[in-house]
Amino acid sequence: AQSVTQLGSHVSVSEGALVLLRCNYSSSVPPYLFWYVQYPNQGLQLLLKYTTGATLVKGINGFEAEFKKSETSFHLTKPSAHMSDAAEYFCAVRPSANAGGTSYGKLTFGQGTILTVHP
Amino acid sequence: EAEVAQSPRYKITEKSQAVAFWCDPISGHATLYWYRQILGQGPELLVQFQDESVVDDSQLPKDRFSAERLKGVDSTLKIQPAELGDSAMYLCASSLGLAGANTGELFFGEGSRLTVL
Numbered sequence: 001a002q003s004v005t006q007l008g009s010h011v012s013v014s015e016g017a018l019v020l021l022r023c024n025y026s027s028s029v030p031p032y033l034f035w036y037v038q039y040p041n042q043g044l045q046l047l048l049k050y051t052t053g054a055t056l057v058k059g060i061n062g063f064e065a066e067f068k069k070s071e072t073s074f075h076l077t078k079p080s081a082h083m084s085d086a087a088e089y090f091c092a093v094r095p096s097a098n099a100g101g102t103s104y105g106k107l108t109f110g111q112g113t114i115l116t117v118h119p
Numbered sequence: 120e121a122e123v124a125q126s127p128r129y130k131i132t133e134k135s136q137a138v139a140f141w142c143d144p145i146s147g148h149a150t151l152y153w154y155r156q157i158l159g160q161g162p163e164l165l166v167q168f169q170d171e172s173v174v175d176d177s178q179l180p181k182d183r184f185s186a187e188r189l190k191g192v193d194s195t196l197k198i199q200p201a202e203l204g205d206s207a208m209y210l211c212a213s214s215l216g217l218a219g220a221n222t223g224e225l226f227f228g229e230g231s232r233l234t235v236l
Contacts, residue, residue: 009159043227043230044210046225106167107162107212109162112160
């Protein structure tokens with residue numbers, strides 16, 4: 001069974017400061033990893049994903065994340081926060097294609113981290 | 120740009136009433152998912168379809184929830200009777216397929232927010 005833990009339900013930063021949102025996963029085989037963003041009363045939008053290859057992945061809006069297998073982590077970062085980054089962020093995991101079985105498509109989400117950006 | 124369409128966006132109902140949500144996935148997407156997101160929590164999978172077949176409904180409360188995708192395109196999620204604890208955002212998502220070249224991206228609709236009074 002897979003699980004995702006997001007450390008910190010709320011993160012507050014100043015505009016221009018570094019954003020770091022933490023995500024650790026538990027999976028029996030290396031999974032695919034995702035970060036989604038959700039604005040109030042809206043659906044989820046994909047920020048970035050790791051499947052195979054380069055462990056540092058870049059996404060939209062200046063975000064990036066690094067897959068660290070030894071630490072089972074996939075932390076999300078952005079060098080300089082903007083006011084428009086204020087939203088809720090979800091880390092998610094799903095079995096890779098090698099995992100097989102009917103659970104291949106199932107995304108398991110963390111509890112979410114609300115990012116607040118102060119002027 | 121193709122989107123996942125959901126309706127209604129907002130629904131207020133009284134407990135014990137029936138409620139239904141509709142989802143139209145991106146054209147050509149064989150896999151469709153219904154997720155429930157309770158306020159302050161991450162989305163949880165309720166049911167997953169591959170074409171018209173249910174692949175996973177292990178977390179669907181089958182005594183009151185039902186889901187169908189009769190022609191393998193759009194889908195309906197029904198709750199009868201609604202309970203106070205069903206208040207949540209119901210999100211529909213779609214993806215190209217279970218396996219193959221698809222590396223896993225799910226495309227989400229804007230959700231249907233249910234309030235049960």
